[in-house]
Amino acid sequence: MKSFHRFLAIFSLFAAFAGSAFADYPRPWQVGFQEAATPVMEKITEFHDILLVVIYSIGIFVFLLLVYTCIRYSAKNNPVPSKTSHNTLIEIIWTAVPVIILVLLCIPSMRTLYFAQKADDADMTIKVIGNQWYWSYQYPDQGNIAFDSYIIKDADLKPGQMRLLEVDNHLVVPVDTKIRVQLTAVDVIHSWAVPSFGVKTDSVPGRLNETWFKATKIGTYYGQCSELCGVGHGFMPIAVDVVSKEDFDKWVVEAKKKFGG
Numbered sequence: 503m504k505s506f507h508r509f510l511a512i513f514s515l516f517a518a519f520a521g522s523a524f525a526d527y528p529r530p531w532q533v534g535f536q537e538a539a540t541p542v543m544e545k546i547t548e549f550h551d552i553l554l555v556v557i558y559s560i561g562i563f564v565f566l567l568l569v570y571t572c573i574r575y576s577a578k579n580n581p582v583p584s585k586t587s588h589n590t591l592i593e594i595i596w597t598a599v600p601v602i603i604l605v606l607l608c609i610p611s612m613r614t615l616y617f618a619q620k621a622d623d624a625d626m627t628i629k630v631i632g633n634q635w636y637w638s639y640q641y642p643d644q645g646n647i648a649f650d651s652y653i654i655k656d657a658d659l660k661p662g663q664m665r666l667l668e669v670d671n672h673l674v675v676p677v678d679t680k681i682r683v684q685l686t687a688v689d690v691i692h693s694w695a696v697p698s699f700g701v702k703t704d705s706v707p708g709r710l711n712e713t714w715f716k717a718t719k720i721g722t723y724y725g726q727c728s729e730l731c732g733v734g735h736g737f738m739p740i741a742v743d744v745v746s747k748e749d750f751d752k753w754v755v756e757a758k759k760k761f762g763g
Contacts, residue, residue, distance in 0.1 A: 526723065528697075528724070537698055538700070539698040539718060539721070539723060542614075542700035542714075542715060544700075545617060545618075546618075546700045549611060552607075552610060560603075620714070621683075621712050624681060624714060626682070627681070627684060628641060628682070628683050629684050629685075630684070631685075631686055632727070633650075633687070633688055633689060634731060635731065635732065635735065635738040636653070636738055637738060639651060639673050647754070647758060647761050648761060649671050649757075651673065651740075652670050652671075653666070653669055653739055667724045667739045668741065672741040673741065673742045674743045674757075675717060675744055676750035677718065677746055677747065678747075679747070680714060680716045682713075682714050684710055684712050685706075685710070686707065686708075686711070689731075690732065691704055691705065692731050695725045695726060698725075699715040701725075717744040721743075722742070723744065724742075726739045
């Protein structure tokens with residue numbers, strides 16, 4: 503048991519060092535996304551950037567059009583009001599152009615959506631179970647390792663640990679590995695969400711949902727339950743340690759001793 507504790511201490515230092523370089527978590531006054539750590543989140547960020555350009559362009563165009571209209575057709579510059587009731591060409595344009603824009607935006611949107619749903623050909627599977635108010639994890643491919651993950655209370659936080667985000671048992675996964683995540687719940691609907699992974703999937707009682715991720719950067723990544731699930735909703739965070747494949751194999755050996763499997 504002492505050797506396991508030493509391993510955890512070394513592993514925590516490693517994860518903290520890696521996290522300072524690659525991992526991401528919510529920051530005060532943060533506006534943009536967290537740093538992308540998976541191909542899915544990279545595609546979401548790319549689509550967001552495209553959408554932002556389109557939205558700003560439309561907003562600026564409409565604003566300038568309104569300014570022009572207010573000046574050009576003010577009582578001072580247009581003392582005799584126009585009696586035009588409609589303009590067929592303009593009506594066709596302002597109907598067709600938005601349709602074209604929406605169709606063009608639909609293409610990358612659907613590509614990203616379908617890409618995010620492709621959980622086939624996974625290298626390993628992890629089962630996630632939502633509880634009021636903590637998460638349970640199972641590794642069926644690693645001898646059925648299973649453990650619960652509870653939030654660390656404020657009074658028990660150590661220097662460097664983040665309030666409302668730190669847990670006692672982190673989910674540990676290997677880097678550059680496609681991982682299928684199967685989700686369910688035992689009581690009410692929860693939602694397993696890790697922003698840097700681009701993952702947010704509901705855990706529904708009596709139903710098995712599925713998602714996937716492939717972390718490409720070693721570090722520690724944080725998330726939270728994103729479905730209102732009761733008074734403890736804000737106190738069931740998610741912490742995922744992405745480690746090298748060699749370190750993951752070492753963790754599996756030690757985890758089997760501690761958690762069974």
